[in-house]
Amino acid sequence: MITCATASRELDEPLTATAATARTWLLVEQPGPWGAKALTSGHLDPALGRELEASAEGTGTRIALVRRPGRHADRHGPARHHVFLAHTAPGNAWIRHAVLDDPAGLRRLDPAAAGRGDHGGWGEPWTGDPLVCVCTNGKRDRCCALLGRPLAGDLAHLDGAEVWEITHIGGHRFAPTVLVLPHGYAYGRVDARHVKEVVEGVREGRVVTGLCRGRSTWDRPGQAAELAVRALTGEDRADALTAEPAAGAAPHRTVLVRHADGRRWRVAVEQGSSVPSRPESCGAAPASPARFTARDVHPLPPA
Template sequence: MPDFRCSAASAEDDEPLAGTALTDTDLLLVEAPGPWGHDAVRENRLAAPVREHLAALDGVKVLLLRRPGGSSGPGTRVFRSRREGVGFAVTTTVLPDPLDLVDLDLTTLRPYDDPLWLVCTNGRRDRCCAEIGRPIAEVLSRRWPEGTWETTHLGGHRFSGTLLALPSGFTLGRLDANNVGEVCDALERGEVPVEHCRGRAGLPGTAQVKELHVLAGGSPDVEVVAHPGPLRRQSCGSPQEKATTRYEIRSASSD
């Protein structure tokens, strides 16, 4: 199937979005302009000592960033985003030289309070991310030029276009250049566009599903149970079928 697109197949099957956001609670976001490989942290234009350092970090998920259109600098922008309360605490710095990352004390970064829109665009990982994500990033950059970044793998290629919003942590899916402005405007107003929301990053899948259920007007007195889902092709880049997860919402009084 040379023209297979995982995002189109997922949408056609009406695969549920809820419960598919990142579960990582500590993210390190590093500006790395230029092309990224399939394994972006190891395959990029950063110097070898920096790549090795980032790949060896324990307990921190590393995402690479670049500006829409390919601009970069001055300096190398770094963000750290850690789960705190119902969202994330974001801190930042600008390094004169990317090699400074090797000895960077992450506790010295300064608070960053403005919104960040991180759009997955790594086409070497999956073509849907590039084809759908890059036009989305371009649209957002006109409204939020400082807060919009292209990023590496957020998980869930098949939900492209996909986006991580910080500091809320909400991860969005099935976006396109036509709807993304309205969806992000809603988030900035403090609303949650549940129909495009995969969940809040940093939570287990069951907690993501329960939160979205409540935000959609459902009762909080429920239990969410994870079950093995059907095998499906999850990426344009690989024909391999992988297991998915399905979530069942039960009344708390159910057996």
């Protein structure tokens, strides 16, 4: 049976505007195997997982489990848990870090405040390298294991980056998929060479737009609009552009993109369906996922 990633490649499905939407990411280290619904079907306390999911719903904070690359023995013994809280908004992108003996301590974190960019003093500032998170959860989709785990292994000792496996960042059919923090840009169909280039860019405050799915900070029309403005202007500074929430109703959306220097663009984004249909995940019935395409980038007078 053809995999979802193979079908997507053969159809030359665009990567643009396919990133998961999250202003803030909460990454919780949980060693051992993961289930399809990692927060409630792995070694994390399922009751805690359900509670965290419920508390984060609608807040702009997305929760995922992470683990170090490598073999993952089925150990149930106690372990300390690295936790990262990362906000991705331009001009206020940050990562906070803590090590917890018991992840139940996460109940003290306020996902709504974190989604707004307020960490409330939780944890300590992360002064390490950018976080590179490779989706590897084969229980969710086999492409993430078949393609993601070898990539994570190749990157395990990448200079200048903190590499983790992650449970789910959306878009199995674009495997191997990678999320890079603090800026929150996601990438698909990458190899180790490309990720090294992305990391070099992040360390310099730049965005590498090749194979970029979008910045998770924005809604999907905003992701399409921001990348379209970057393509038009050549702007590669990560925090130079912001995208306003999309206006209008499908299929015709409008996004206002602002530059830090005062320039503005009105971007017309068309929402359509991907044809022909294709499986969005291995084993799923063929579907026609939404596609967002920037059709026109119109400069406006500076604000």
